Every structure is written in C-alpha cells, then in structure tokens.
Amino acid sequence: KAGVTQTPRYLIKTRGQQVTLSCSPISGHRSVSWYQQTPGQGLQFLFEYFSETQRNKGNFPGRFSGRQFSNSRSEMNVSTLELGDSALYLCASRTENEQFFGPGTRLTVL
Amino acid sequence: LAKTTQPISMDSYEGQEVNITCSHNNIATNDYITWYQQFPSQGPRFIIQGYKTKVTNEVASLFIPADRKSSTLSLPRVSLSDTAVYYCLVGGLYNFNKFYFGSGTKLNVKP
Numbered sequence: 001k002a003g004v005t006q007t008p009r010y011l012i013k014t015r016g017q018q019v020t021l022s023c024s025p026i027s028g029h030r031s032v033s034w035y036q037q038t039p040g041q042g043l044q045f046l047f048e049y050f051s052e053t054q055r056n057k058g059n060f061p062g063r064f065s066g067r068q069f070s071n072s073r074s075e076m077n078v079s080t081l082e083l084g085d086s087a088l089y090l091c092a093s094r095t096e097n098e099q100f101f102g103p104g105t106r107l108t109v110l
Numbered sequence: 111l112a113k114t115t116q117p118i119s120m121d122s123y124e125g126q127e128v129n130i131t132c133s134h135n136n137i138a139t140n141d142y143i144t145w146y147q148q149f150p151s152q153g154p155r156f157i158i159q160g161y162k163t164k165v166t167n168e169v170a171s172l173f174i175p176a177d178r179k180s181s182t183l184s185l186p187r188v189s190l191s192d193t194a195v196y197y198c199l200v201g202g203l204y205n206f207n208k209f210y211f212g213s214g215t216k217l218n219v220k221p
Contacts, residue, residue, distance in 0.1 A: 004153070035211075042211055042212060042213050042214070043154070043197070043211035044211070045211075088151065090153045090154075091153075092153070098156055098159070099156065100156070101153025101154050101155070102153050103151075103152055103153055104151065104152065104153050106151065
C-alpha cells in the first residue's frame, strides 16, 4: 500500500497570502488529521476530519481551515499568512489504533 | 490531555542499549502509551504502543510499571541511523488526535 502523500513538499509564500496544502491518506483510511510542527512549539494538532466532517479541532485561529472530500483526500488552507506560520505541516491518516504520518509540507512565509 | 515529560536529549554509542523514560502522571484509565520516532523534515513514525507491563516488537520494547505513571522505551543495540527525536504520547486508543506530543527526546548516537 502507498503511504500518506502530501503536496507540495515545499512552499514559499509572503505575508498576507493564502495557501492550500493537500493530503492523500492511505487507501481505506477515512480519518485525516493535520499537525503543525515548529522548533519553538513542537508538534501541535490542528484538526481531524472523518467522512468529510471535522471531528476534532485544536487551538488554532480561524485562519486555519480544512476540508475532506468523499475520497478521503483532505486539504488544509491558511489565509492571511503570518511569519509565524512558517512550519512543517504534517498530515496523518489512521486505522483504529495506529496513526501514519506523511512526509510533510515545509511552508516558509517571507 | 495527559501531558508527558521526557529528557530533552540523550547521547549513546553504537551497539549500546538505550532506555528513554517518559513521565505521565495524569494518565487516565483508558489511555494507551505510544512512542514515535521522527527524523528531520519527515513525519513521525510509529514505533510501539502499550497499555501495561511489557510490549516487544522487532525494533523496541516498552516497559510500563503497574502504576502506569511512567514508561520506558528500550532500543537494543542502537546504530547511527537511530539518531532521531523520540516522542512519548499518552491518549485514548480512539482519540489519537488529542494526543499531546511534547518536545520529545533527541537521541544522538555516536560511532
């Protein structure tokens, strides 16, 4: 089985712009979660989608949003980018008791 | 959320056994303990998971005392490629996405 894939792998944006990141889960997995990882804050949970519905949400501002499609693929959007949004954004899909992470998208905001 | 405390970093030499201990005083009755490994610019990779006593797989062992307030990840005979950050997570088996990752332990394996 193919693993979790994320596109793009690297992205450079400027402040005020918006960005959309994409995640394709492992075939058959219906849950997709998003995390932000920075050197200062570590790995923080953003939100989880299951069957096209947001099931859990972390403590991030409304600029961070996501959605999930009927094929379980998910997108994450960040609007009005700030310098502090520079991070590695990780997507994960899971079975009932194991979570599999993708390679991440490295976002740099200038 | 049950938070965890781990050493920030550890050094070891190739061929040695490494034990990384994690403290989780507020673990709930239905919480499981899971360890992940992460290399730079990659997503975390599942290593091992357990609820109590001892769990062993092909890469590691997990020791959990009776009170479950701590756990120890044991890596036998580490190699240079085991240099990575190791995260201890505590959470419900069906609530992965409320796991608290913490800062992890940076393991540095020297030749």
